[in-house]
Amino acid sequence: MSTIAPVNQPTQPTGPEEGPATTVIKSWKVPIILGVFTVLGFLLMVVFGRTGTSTMVLSTSSDLIQLPDVLLPTLPTGIVISILLAGITALSAWMVQTHRKVPLWLISVFAVLLLIGFLTWASADERIPVPGLLFGSLSLAVPLIFGALGGVISERVGVVNVAIEGQLLAGAFTSAIVASVTQQPLLGLLAAMVAGVLVSFVLAAFSIKYFVDQVIVGVVLNVLVTGLTGFLFSEVLAPNAATLNQPPKFERINIPLLSEIPIIGPVFFRQTLIVYIMYIAVAAVYYGIFHTKWGLRLRAVGEHPQAADTVGINVTGTRFWNVSLAGAVAGLGGAYFTLGSVGAFGKEMTAGAGFIALAAVIFGRWDPIRATLAALLFGFASNLQNVLSIIGSPVPSEFMLMLPYLVTIFAVAGLVGQSRGPAASGKPYIKS
Structure with a gap:
């Protein structure tokens, strides 16, 4: 729902240099969405509120600094949070009415308050281990982040x-x-990168050199790899599991001092090597895309390949090698399943993580940092259903299993809005 209102429109001409009136688009999308969630939160936390006390556990037994548990009376907490949510919704409506943009931090505060209220309601007379919830969320998000980074690189250079x-x-x-x-x-990690490059090599060859539809090639590759790995797992790995499917996992590395920071220390700085590589990869991809000559060429090819070709950039070569790089980054995410998390390969073990990573790319507006945050959101939604199932939440288990995918659909359809990807993404370049 949007209206266009004139701003600073003069009542009479002031001279020959006077330009047309400035217009501002007034969109009510954010207040409407916040209002819907405020009503839903009120119904859940107040109308159908639960009695009891929710306990938020902020420290683990191995932490050097022990924080006290936070006790939240379930129903009063729901009432207070409902009032705060209504206040933020009203504030966002006032901002739109006065032609101001609703800041992202205000929406983030709304989301955090709603989450606290939901957790308090769901864990009445139970304990929520906050570090464990966040640690599991990061663990589930790691392959999504690697996949999203690969997706950002590939789409920024013009290949879906x-x-x-x-x-x-x-x-x-x-x-x-x-x-x-x-x-x-470590050799397994390198092999995973090579495998990702080989898959992306096929994608690049068919979509860039032979101009086959990129989406069709991607879907076919997914089916091919799923079928091939499933067949090899049944025929080769399963009968020889002791020698071919028992890889050593990376050990956790505690970063001195940082690992002792309350809450965030156990989550971010007691991780395996792959997670620390992920931190570096996020920073490197962001800096590389927006602050280096390589990134400038990459974005130029993805936005306007004709102009890039005119100034001497090899469009085909740039796309080919960057799609291969994207495959290597995504391959690292695949290695996390077997070398950092599960510890063995399982048939179709990625379970659609690649598609959620692709959604994170869109939700993050083709920006490495935002895509990483989107992947963390999806990882949190996945782990939340695990934690609530363990504590015996009244939320139906079927709904909790749907939660990660509902968040994905809502995020892409409801929050991205009118964001535009790279102009030449998905379009083959034929040199004239």
Whole structure:
């Protein structure tokens, strides 16, 4: 729902240099969405409120600094949070009415308050281990983040990477075999990158050189890799699991001092090597895309390949090698399944993570940082259903299993809005 209102329109001409009136688009989308969630939150936390006390556990037994548990009376907390949500909704409506943009931090505060209220309601007379909830969320988000980074690189250079799922699965499969045979997880990590490059190589060859529809190629690659790894798992890995499917996992590395910071220390700085590589990858991809010559060429090819070709940039070569780089990054995410999380390859173990990573790319507006935050959101939604199932939440388990995918659909359809991807993404370049 949008209206266009004139701003600073003069009542009479002031001279020959006077330009047309400035217009501001007034969109009520954000207040409407916040209002809907405020009503839903009120119904859940107040009308159908629960009695009891919710306990938020902020420290683990191994923390150097022990924080006290936070006790929240369930119904009063729901009432207070409902009032705060209504206030933020009213404030956002006032901002739109006065032609101001609703800041992202205000929406974030709304989301955090709604989450606290929901957790308080769902955990009445139970304990929520906050560090465990966040740690599990990050663990589930790691392959999504690697996949999203690969998707950002690929789409920024002009190739739609629907094959992220296949790259993740190929990386997981290859890393399991190589690490099992060599008993060296680092070699498994390198093998996963090579497997991701090989999958992206096929994507690049058909979509860039032979101008085949990129989405079709990506879907076919996903089906091909799923079928191939499933067949090899049944015929090769399963009968020889002791030698081919028992890879050594990376050990956790505690960063001195940082790992002792309350709450965030156990979550971010007691992780495996792959997670620390992920931190570096997010920073490197962001800096590279927006602050280096490589990134400038990449974005130029993705936005206007004709202009890039005119100034001497090899459009085909730039796309080809950057799609391959994207595959290597996604392959790292696949290695996390077998070398950092599960510890063995399982048939179709990625379970659609590549498609959620692709949604994170869109939700993050093709920006590495925003895509990472979107992947963390999806990881949190996935882990939330695990935690609430353990504590015996009254929320139906079927709904909790749907939660990650509902968040994905809502995020892409409801929050992205009119965001535009790279102009030449998905369009083959034919040099004239």
